[in-house]
Amino acid sequence: MSHALTTNMLDGMFSGVSPPRLAGKGAIFATMPFTSNSARLVLGFALLMTLGSRASSQEEAMPFQLDVALEPSAKGEWNLILDLDMDPGDWVVSSYSTDSMFGRVALRFQEPEALTLLGAMEEIPPSQWEVEPFSQLDIKVLRRDTRMIQRVAMGPNHLDDIHGKVFFVLEPLCTPFETTFTLTHTSGGGWKVVHTGSRDAFPLGHGLRN
Structure with missing residues (x-):
């Protein structure tokens, strides 16, 4: 079987290719523009790489870490355990704060009927009361x-x-910010x-996303 490329085969691979000019023993193609299908393939691949990098960078660029166990x-x-790690100088309003206007810590479930929250959330170390300088309101x-530890009971x-x-x-x-998680039943x-x-x-106010 011959492995040489015929003129018809080359015409199918490239469009608008100038005739080859000889340089020594090798043939050099002066111009080799992409076909429209090739261009679409390259652009589609670049778009997928961009979207994937953007999603990955957003996950990695969070200014905090919140692990769920x-x-x-x-x-x-x-015990639903939430371990929150923050940079020095950063802070959040505790779930114990009585005013929700500051975006306090909130634990929510898409299927609230599936489990019961038992008691208040425990904090280690506990939050402290402060006076918010602009509103002069007391917040934790x-x-x-x-x-943060929240005791829960799953529906039987x-x-x-x-x-x-x-x-x-x-x-x-x-x-x-939000951290989403999924609890799944084991065998x-x-x-x-x-x-x-x-x-x-x-x-703000958008629905829970997976």
Whole structure:
């Protein structure tokens, strides 16, 4: 079988190719423009790379880290653990703050009927009361890396995934963020966290995203 490229084969690969000019023993093509299909392929690949890099960079560029874990507690009860790490000087308003206008920490579920929150969220170390300088309102603030623990009880008849979200405004950036997670039922009758991700929460008031 011959492996030489015929003129017809080359015409199918390139459009508008100038006749080759000889330079020594090799043939040099003066111009080799892409066909329209080739151009579309290259542009599509570049677009996919750009979108993938943008999503990855947003996840990696978060100015904080919020890890989500689930540990068994008493029978039928679980500890949902939120470990928040912040840069020095950053702070968030605690879920214990009585005024919600500051974007306090909020734990929400897309399927609220699937579980029950048991008691208030525990903070380690605990938040501290401060006077917000602009409104002069008393707020509770987290200024250090904090572990937040919420006891929950799963519905005995609920076996589907449970989608949750932790919302808060990071100060002094004054930017809302959310960390989403999914609780899934295991074959052994327990539960585990199978996905977490953080992103900015603009625009405010939008629905829970997976």
